[in-house]
Amino acid sequence: MLVSWNTTNACNLKCPHCYRDAGREAPQELSTTEGYRLLEEVKKAGFKIVVFSGGEPALRSDLCDLIARAKSLGLRPVLGTNGTLLTQEKVQQLKEAGAAAVGISVDSIDPKMHDHFRGVTGAWEATRQGIINCWEGGLPFQIHTTVFPWNYSDIEKITDFALQTGARGHHVFFFVPTGRGKKNIEETITEEQMESLLVRLISLQERLPLEIKPTCAPQFMRIARQLKVPNRFSRGCLAGISYCIIGPQGDVYPCPYMDLKIGSVREKPFSEIWSKHPVLLKLRTQKYGGYCSVCKFRAVCGGCRARAFASSQGNFMDGDPNCLYGCEEEKKMYPVAVELLLRLQEGLPVVSKPYAIIAEELGISEQEIFKTLRWLKSNGLIRRLGGIFDSRRLGYASTLCAARVPQEQLQRVVEIINAYKGVTHNYLREHHYNLWFTVTASSQRELEKVVAEIQQRTALKEFYSLPSQDLFKIAVKFSREELTSVFQKRRSCTESLTE
Numbered sequence: 204m205l206v207s208w209n210t211t212n213a214c215n216l217k218c219p220h221c222y223r224d225a226g227r228e229a230p231q232e233l234s235t236t237e238g239y240r241l242l243e244e245v246k247k248a249g250f251k252i253v254v255f256s257g258g259e260p261a262l263r264s265d266l267c268d269l270i271a272r273a274k275s276l277g278l279r280p281v282l283g284t285n286g287t288l289l290t291q292e293k294v295q296q297l298k299e300a301g302a303a304a305v306g307i308s309v310d311s312i313d314p315k316m317h318d319h320f321r322g323v324t325g326a327w328e329a330t331r332q333g334i335i336n337c338w339e340g341g342l343p344f345q346i347h348t349t350v351f352p353w354n355y356s357d358i359e360k361i362t363d364f365a366l367q368t369g370a371r372g373h374h375v376f377f378f379v380p381t382g383r384g385k386k387n388i389e390e391t392i393t394e395e396q397m398e399s400l401l402v403r404l405i406s407l408q409e410r411l412p413l414e415i416k417p418t419c420a421p422q423f424m425r426i427a428r429q430l431k432v433p434n435r436f437s438r439g440c441l442a443g444i445s446y447c448i449i450g451p452q453g454d455v456y457p458c459p460y461m462d463l464k465i466g467s468v469r470e471k472p473f474s475e476i477w478s479k480h481p482v483l484l485k486l487r488t489q490k491y492g493g494y495c496s497v498c499k500f501r502a503v504c505g506g507c508r509a510r511a512f513a514s515s516q517g518n519f520m521d522g523d524p525n526c527l528y529g530c531e532e533e534k535k536m537y538p539v540a541v542e543l544l545l546r547l548q549e550g551l552p553v554v555s556k557p558y559a560i561i562a563e564e565l566g567i568s569e570q571e572i573f574k575t576l577r578w579l580k581s582n583g584l585i586r587r588l589g590g591i592f593d594s595r596r597l598g599y600a601s602t603l604c605a606a607r608v609p610q611e612q613l614q615r616v617v618e619i620i621n622a623y624k625g626v627t628h629n630y631l632r633e634h635h636y637n638l639w640f641t642v643t644a645s646s647q648r649e650l651e652k653v654v655a656e657i658q659q660r661t662a663l664k665e666f667y668s669l670p671s672q673d674l675f676k677i678a679v680k681f682s683r684e685e686l687t688s689v690f691q692k693r694r695s696c697t698e699s700l701t702e
């Protein structure tokens with residue numbers, strides 16, 4: 204479990220992709236004392252690793268004190284830095300304080316391109332010197348690179364650089380447009396490029412002794428499985444499950460790229476936010492939408508929740524819209540789903556394995572039927588699939604009630620009615636009689652008793668029980684064209700993929 208703490212918003216570089224929009228120190232950043240308290244809470248919440256990041260964490264004058272406190276609490280303190288301020292002296296101080304490792308950002312091995320992107324001339328040279336200082340000072344380090352179209356083809360060259368400089372790893376970050384990055388970065392890599400770079404990186408991992416870790420492209424776990432390349436990671440996306448981020452002023456987010464504040468450590472202890480916040484609890488259910496809902500890799504991948512959040516008006520549990528595999532697989536499901544729904548509308552064969560019969564009829568496997576039904580349900584395309592019992596033949600009695608309820612009494616009345624187990628529907632209508640509900644009971648006598656009790660407890664004057672005289676069933680069936688148009692309207696994947 205790891206937590207990332209953006210210790211400051213201050214930064215000496217001007218990178219356009221920065222999710223923090225860093226530059227100047229933010230007003231009222233967490234003080235040293237607040238930082239100590241936060242670290243204690245982080246430990247209490249069960250985290251093992253704390254990443255001190257920024258802005259540029261080396262600009263915090265109390266950085267070594269904070270690292271020392273984390274270390275004394277039994278946490279593993281590491282640093283995310285641009286490396287430009289890692290002088291020999293600073294490296295020694297960090298080591299003495301207990302820093303276990305540092306991650307240093309390098310986006311190109313061409314100094315001009317790196318400087319251009321980082322917005323400051325001389326940044327590359329300062330970072331290179333920082334790397335040398337870490338190596339010479341014995342502070343373990345890894346290289347961090349964020350991928351864009353302009354450096355997409357050069358990633359392996361940066362891996363070689365990491366190898367030559369003695370880095371323990373090369374972590375490749377897949378950009379999610381948020382913060383300043385959303386305003387400044389016009390072009391991001393395509394889904395196809397993302398997929399092919401992940402294949403490249405995982406294949407490279409097989410051959411090289413340093414750790415190559417794609418970050419914020421959780422599909423790398425799927426691809427590693429598909430290519431049968433083992434790795435030490437348990438999961439692609441950790442947001443809310445074993446990872447979250449804390450901003451310089453103490454605001455907590457499930458991930459840096461999800462603009463969804465879930466609390467402030469100034470208002471509530473961090474351990475409480477972590478264990479109880481509904482957003483985090485929901486993320487932990489792993490009940491996803493889109494193709495992620497049925498994907499066989501969902502337990503190890505999980506899809507990027509921030510990309511789902513950004514593409515579906517805040518539904519962070521939706522399918523990952525940038526997963527090439529998921530989008531292609533989902534598109535393949537559409538015709539199967541149409542045929543299945545058409546067939547189900549005709550009724551189920553009354554046998555012990557009805558879906559096996561339907562599978563044979565449709566020329567697909569029974570498993571494929573179950574998967575399609577799970578996908579339809581997870582994505583709200585069907586609500587329920589099940590038997591309807593004729594309650595009368597089971598000896599039950601039922602009635603429909605209509606009542607006129609003054610607006611100011613609605614809440615009270617609804618609470619009374621809904622508390623009865625036999626009430627199966629209760630809904631408002633725009634009508635003189637504005638509340639309608641059905642009641643079912645195990646006998647006519649019991650039914651009359653319940654209805655009389657409801658009337659007496661609600662004290663409604665205009666109240667009618669309307670038992671059915673005759674029963675009519677209306678068969679509502681959708682045509683192939685209607686069902687097809689539902690799927691054509693789905694846009695869980697990016698436009699280019701669904702066209």
Ligand code: SF4
Binds near residue numbers: 379
């Ligand atoms: S939600 Fe996306 S960006 Fe955030 S941690 Fe997960 S994979 Fe990374």
Ligand code: SF4
Binds near residue numbers: 421500506
């Ligand atoms: S469909 Fe979802 S769970 Fe499956 S690989 Fe793609 S992002 Fe991961």
